[in-house]
Amino acid sequence: MRKERPVHLDLFKFRFPIMAIVSILHRISGVIIFLLLPALFYLLHQSLVSQQQFDHLAQCLAQPVGKVFMLIVILATLFHLLAGIRHIVMDMGFAESKAAGRASAWGLILLVIILTVFMGMRLW
Amino acid sequence: MGPYPISNHFDSFYGNETMVSEVVGSRSHRGLRDWLAQRVTALIIGFYSIFVLAYILIEHPLDYVQWYAFFNHPFLRICTFLVFLSVVWHAWIGLWTVFTDYIKSRPVRMFLEGLVLILLVTYLGWGLEILWAM
Numbered sequence: 001m002r003k004e005r006p007v008h009l010d011l012f013k014f015r016f017p018i019m020a021i022v023s024i025l026h027r028i029s030g031v032i033i034f035l036l037l038p039a040l041f042y043l044l045h046q047s048l049v050s051q052q053q054f055d056h057l058a059q060c061l062a063q064p065v066g067k068v069f070m071l072i073v074i075l076a077t078l079f080h081l082l083a084g085i086r087h088i089v090m091d092m093g094f095a096e097s098k099a100a101g102r103a104s105a106w107g108l109i110l111l112v113i114i115l116t117v118f119m120g121m122r123l124w
Numbered sequence: 125m126g127p128y129p130i131s132n133h134f135d136s137f138y139g140n141e142t143m144v145s146e147v148v149g150s151r152s153h154r155g156l157r158d159w160l161a162q163r164v165t166a167l168i169i170g171f172y173s174i175f176v177l178a179y180i181l182i183e184h185p186l187d188y189v190q191w192y193a194f195f196n197h198p199f200l201r202i203c204t205f206l207v208f209l210s211v212v213w214h215a216w217i218g219l220w221t222v223f224t225d226y227i228k229s230r231p232v233r234m235f236l237e238g239l240v241l242i243l244l245v246t247y248l249g250w251g252l253e254i255l256w257a258m
Contacts, residue, residue: 030218034240037215041247045254047188048195054188081173084166091163122181 022105026083029076036073067123074119079112162217165210172207192258201255208251212244 046053060066086104090096095104183190194200219240227233 027218027222030215031222034215034219037211037243037247041250041254045250048192048254048258051188054191077173081170084170088163088166 017102018105018109019101022083022086022108025079026087029080029083032072032076033080036076039069040073070123071116071120075112075116078115078119079108082108082112158217158220161213165214165217168210169207169214172203195255196258205251205255208248208255212248216240216244 043057046057048054061070086108089104090101095101179194180186195204220237223233223236223240227236
């Protein structure tokens with residue numbers, strides 16, 4: 001490596017392409033899902049343990065806080081799932097060009113917003 | 125650290141760190157295995173999630189009897205356990221990658237890796253309990 005190479009890694013001066021933003025959001029949504037795992041295991045456990053617990057959970061999740069929690073789960077899961085599908089499609093050699101990558105990244109964001117709004121409307 | 129190894133999956137956790145300067149690429153092929161495992165587990169989790177989500181949306185509103193019967197079915201119980209295994213393996217590969225990329229300090233990284241492993245194994249036991257104690 002040449003010694004006199006330019007060193008300019010001021011991250012605030014970079015303009016990240018949408019593909020990079022989708023990529024980092026894929027990671028962030030994955031970490032969020034990992035952090036939500038104990039809550040999700042708890043919910044599944046309680047929902048199966050008895051009729052009373054099931055009804056109690058249904059009541060809790062019908063509260064505004066419960067609905068916001070579910071929407072966060074849905075948003076993170078949808079993003080991670082759809083970004084994963086996009087990734088696998090590209091692994092298989094489809095839509096690998098810069099233009100296609102940009103288009104599929106925007107399409108992914110649009111689809112996640114539409115589906116989250118749809119799920120939000122079903123919740124409220 | 126010299127040239128990038130073909131697989132960057134060298135880590136103190138696997139006792140391979142000293143090999144980096146000697147070997148370009150991985151003798152254990154752990155990189156390839158993780159790459160494949162990440163995708164296979166992703167497909168398992170993805171199909172299962174879409175299936176369960178479709179069930180919930182179609183059968184809505186669900187009552188306890190339906191919900192219990194759904195998970196009590198032997199086939200679904202096996203599938204659910206397979207998904208728990210996949211989630212644990214997938215989360216491990218993902219978090220290992222994130223830690224390796226962003227955590228520079230080796231002791232901190234090892235601590236976080238250990239913590240995540242303990243948590244994931246605990247969740248697996250919890251999942252077993254949920255499915256076979258119902």
